[in-house]
Amino acid sequence: MRLAGQEIAVVGAGIGGLAAATALAQRRAHVHVYERAPRLTEAGAGLQVAPNGVAVLEALGLRNAAEASASHPEAVELFDHRSGGLPVARVPLGSDAVARYGRPYWHLHRADLLDLLRAGAEEAGATLHLGAGVEAAAPRGETVALTLAGGATAEADIVVAADGVRSALRARHVASSPPRFARHVAWRGTVPAERAPAELVRPHVRVTMGHGRHLVTYPLRAGSLVNFVAVEEREAWTAEGWSHPDDPGHLRRAFAGWGGAAGALLDAVDSCFLWGLFDHAPLPRWVDGRIALLGDACHPMLPFLAQGATMALEDAWVLADCLDGADDPRAGLVAYESARRGRATRVQRAAAGSGRLYHLGPVLSGPAHAVLRTVAAVAPRHLASRFDWIFGEDVTTTG
Numbered sequence: 001m002r003l004a005g006q007e008i009a010v011v012g013a014g015i016g017g018l019a020a021a022t023a024l025a026q027r028r029a030h031v032h033v034y035e036r037a038p039r040l041t042e043a044g045a046g047l048q049v050a051p052n053g054v055a056v057l058e059a060l061g062l063r064n065a066a067e068a069s070a071s072h073p074e075a076v077e078l079f080d081h082r083s084g085g086l087p088v089a090r091v092p093l094g095s096d097a098v099a100r101y102g103r104p105y106w107h108l109h110r111a112d113l114l115d116l117l118r119a120g121a122e123e124a125g126a127t128l129h130l131g132a133g134v135e136a137a138a139p140r141g142e143t144v145a146l147t148l149a150g151g152a153t154a155e156a157d158i159v160v161a162a163d164g165v166r167s168a169l170r171a172r173h174v175a176s177s178p179p180r181f182a183r184h185v186a187w188r189g190t191v192p193a194e195r196a197p198a199e200l201v202r203p204h205v206r207v208t209m210g211h212g213r214h215l216v217t218y219p220l221r222a223g224s225l226v227n228f229v230a231v232e233e234r235e236a237w238t239a240e241g242w243s244h245p246d247d248p249g250h251l252r253r254a255f256a257g258w259g260g261a262a263g264a265l266l267d268a269v270d271s272c273f274l275w276g277l278f279d280h281a282p283l284p285r286w287v288d289g290r291i292a293l294l295g296d297a298c299h300p301m302l303p304f305l306a307q308g309a310t311m312a313l314e315d316a317w318v319l320a321d322c323l324d325g326a327d328d329p330r331a332g333l334v335a336y337e338s339a340r341r342g343r344a345t346r347v348q349r350a351a352a353g354s355g356r357l358y359h360l361g362p363v364l365s366g367p368a369h370a371v372l373r374t375v376a377a378v379a380p381r382h383l384a385s386r387f388d389w390i391f392g393e394d395v396t397t398t399g
C-alpha cells in the first residue's frame with residue numbers, strides 16, 4: 001500500500017474531486033479536500049451515469065447507496081421535433097444494458113450523487129474544507145505548498161487539481177490557454193412530474209432533435225421530476241461568468257414552434273439556468289511533477305454523450321490505482337496520465353460529433369433520420385453497439 005500515509009490535497013469538491021478523495025482515502029492516504037464554495041451545491045439537476053461510471057461507484061462501495069436514489073431508463077429515444085409521436089430511433093438500455101455491459105444505466109440527481117460521494121470520502125477518512133479556495137500551488141522539493149484564499153497555507157505530497165473547466169491550477173501548471181466558448185448554450189432545470197406530459201415521465205431518455213438545437217428529457221427521483229437540458233447553437237457568449245438564472249421566456253423563444261411533448265414541457269418550465277458550454281482542446285499533458293489534473297480541469301467535453309462526470313469518476317479510480325502501484329508519486333502520476341489521456345480525448349471528440357447529428361438542418365436531417373430509422377428497424381442492437389467502447393469499459397478491472 002504505497003499510498004498509505006501520503007498527504008494528498010484535492011482541490012475542488014465536485015464529482016471528480018470527491019470521487020478521487022474517496023478512492024485515495026480508502027487506500028489509506030491522508031486526504032484534505034479544499035473547496036472554494038462555502039457549501040456543496042449543484043446547479044442543474046440531473047446526471048446520466050452510464051455502466052462505466054456505475055463500475056467505479058461499485059468499486060468505491062457506493063453502488064447500493066447510489067442505486068437507492070437512481071432512476072432506471074429503459075431506452076434512449078431519438079425524435080425529430082417535426083414528426084410527432086414516432087421515434088426516429090431507439091437504443092435499448094434497462095435490462096439490455098445490464099446484459100451487454102454487466103451493469104445498469106442510471107439517472108441520478110446531482111445533489112444525491114454529491115451527498116453520497118461526500119459521505120464516502122468522509123467515511124474513508126478524508127477531511128473536507130469548505131470556503132477554502134486554493135490560490136496557488138508551489139512545488140517545494142518533495143512537497144507542494146498551497147496558498148489558500150485569506151492567506152492560510154497547507155502542504156501536501158501530491159496535489160490533485162479537480163477544480164473544473166476554469167481550473168486555475170491547469171492555467172498555472174499545464175496550459176495557460178483559457179477555455180473556449182463551444183458555440184452552444186444549455187438551459188437546465190426540472191419540471192414537477194404532475195405538470196409534465198405523461199409520456200416524458202416514462203423511464204426513458206428522450207432526445208428531441210431540431211435544426212441547431214435539441215432537447216434532452218428524463219425523469220428523476222422516482223419519477224417525481226422531469227429533468228431537461230435544452231441546447232442551442234450560438235455564436236458568442238457575452239454574459240459574465242458561465243451560467244446564470246434565465247427567463248424561461250428566452251428558452252421558449254429559442255424553441256418556438258416546437259409542439260408535442262417537447263413543446264408542452266417547455267411551456268411548463270417556470271425557472272431555469274442558462275449555461276455557456278466551454279471546453280478546450282485536448283491537453284498534451286495532465287501532470288506537472290507532483291500536481292495532476294482530473295475531470296473537467298483536464299478534459300471538459302460537450303455534454304452530448306453525458307460522459308463528463310463519468311470520465312471524472314474513471315479518472316479518480318485510475319489515479320488512486322496508479323499511485324498505489326508506484327514507488328514514486330511522480331511515476332504514479334505519469335502512469336495515471338498515460339492510462340487516461342487517450343480514452344478521455346477520444347470521448348471528448350466523440351461527444352462533439354454527437355451534437356452535429358442532433359442539430360442537422362432540414363436538408364440533411366431527412367436522409368440522416370431515414371438511415372437511422374432503417375438501422376433501428378433492421379438491426380436495433382447495432383445502434384447500441386456504437387457505445388460499447390465507452391459503456392463497456394471497466395477501469396476498476398482493466399487498470
Ligand SMILES: Cc1cc2nc3c(=O)[nH]c(=O)nc-3n(C[C@H](O)[C@H](O)[C@H](O)COP(=O)(O)OP(=O)(O)OC[C@H]3O[C@@H](n4cnc5c(N)ncnc54)[C@H](O)[C@@H]3O)c2cc1C
Binds near residue numbers: 012014034163186
Ligand atoms: C448541460 C450539461 C449536462 C451534463 N450532463 C452530464 C451527464 O448526464 N453525465 C455526465 O457524466 N456528465 C454530464 N455533464 C458533465 C459534468 O457535469 C461535468 O463533467 C462534471 O460535473 C465535472 O466534474 P468535476 O468535478 O471535474 O468539475 P466541477 O463539477 O466543475 O467541480 C469543480 C469544483 O472545484 C471548485 N473549485 C474551482 N476552483 C477552485 C479553487 N481555486 N479552489 C478550490 N475549489 C475550487 C468548484 O467550486 C467546484 O466545486 C454535463 C454537463 C453539462 C454542462
